[in-house]
Amino acid sequence: MPISFEGCGFGYHRGSRVFTDLELSLPEGRTALLGPNGSGKSTLLCLAASLLHPRTGRVRYRGLDPARRRDRARYRALVGWMPQGIRPLPGLTVREQVGYAGWLKGMPRRTAWRRSLAALETVELASLADRRCSELSGGQLRRVGLAQTLVHEAEVILLDEPTAGLDPAQRERFHEIMAQVGERSHLIVSTHDVQDLADAYGSVVVLDEGRVGYAGPVAGLMAHGGDTPAESIEHAYRRLVAQEV
Numbered sequence: 001m002p003i004s005f006e007g008c009g010f011g012y013h014r015g016s017r018v019f020t021d022l023e024l025s026l027p028e029g030r031t032a033l034l035g036p037n038g039s040g041k042s043t044l045l046c047l048a049a050s051l052l053h054p055r056t057g058r059v060r061y062r063g064l065d066p067a068r069r070r071d072r073a074r075y076r077a078l079v080g081w082m083p084q085g086i087r088p089l090p091g092l093t094v095r096e097q098v099g100y101a102g103w104l105k106g107m108p109r110r111t112a113w114r115r116s117l118a119a120l121e122t123v124e125l126a127s128l129a130d131r132r133c134s135e136l137s138g139g140q141l142r143r144v145g146l147a148q149t150l151v152h153e154a155e156v157i158l159l160d161e162p163t164a165g166l167d168p169a170q171r172e173r174f175h176e177i178m179a180q181v182g183e184r185s186h187l188i189v190s191t192h193d194v195q196d197l198a199d200a201y202g203s204v205v206v207l208d209e210g211r212v213g214y215a216g217p218v219a220g221l222m223a224h225g226g227d228t229p230a231e232s233i234e235h236a237y238r239r240l241v242a243q244e245v
């Protein structure tokens with residue numbers, strides 16, 4: 001059922017390659033996507049979100065190939081994506097911005113408007129629904145970004161470093177919301193946050209220079225490491241990406 005990459009090759013420029021023949025099935029449930037800077041995490045999420053298309057091979061979900069024009073709208077309605085930076089749309093309120101995201105995904109305007117409030121309730125922002133997005137804090141804006149993926153009830157939600165730069169309290173809050181959202185959607189979350197791994201995720205995919213170093217349960221990754229869980233994850237991850245332990 002998960003999104004799969006079947007022999008995918010991708011590079012931003014002629015002659016450069018981020019992925020060569022990538023074979024990967026993203027696990028179900030909550031999955032952390034780890035990897036050093038530049039290893040290809042955002043690119044992989046963009047391919048999964050159908051913002052980019054592979055030059056060779058294909059991405060598939062529920063038999064849909066987003067590179068095919070006839071599959072694209074349905075695919076995009078099933079898969080939500082939250083980029084690293086959420087930009088407030090000039091002049092729009094929080095609810096309007098979330099509703100607009102639903103409309104862009106093909107929902108009727110009224111339905112998008114109605115569901116936008118439910119999405120804001122899930123991310124605990126309903127009380128700010130009428131506030132302009134441009135007036136929100138960075139942490140609140142991330143939650144608007146998450147609500148934008150919830151409004152169209154995506155089955156798979158891709159989050160690109162959603163907690164980077166948040167203070168500990170905001171990060172914890174975001175994790176709690178992700179846990180709630182993860183009960184009804186599959187979550188793929190790119191992160192550098194190795195500490196929270198065992199509590200927050202069931203599976204992990206480790207990328208290193210465009211190759212998959214590990215894909216499977218968090219417990220399986222820990223088996224590569226030291227004695228205590230936290231040490232174990234850190235060690236296992238660093239060994240996989242050939243960083244000094």
Ligand SMILES: Nc1ncnc2c1ncn2[C@@H]1O[C@H](COP(=O)(O)OP(=O)(O)OP(=O)(O)O)[C@@H](O)[C@H]1O
Nearest residue numbers: 012013018035036037038039040041042043044190
């Ligand atoms: N828009 C772009 N144009 C050209 N090259 C790009 C572009 N975006 C990314 N790259 C290159 O593609 C490779 C993978 O980058 P990507 O952003 O996917 O890595 P990442 O793992 O998400 O990194 P980070 O952890 O720093 O966000 C890097 O070599 C990067 O320089």
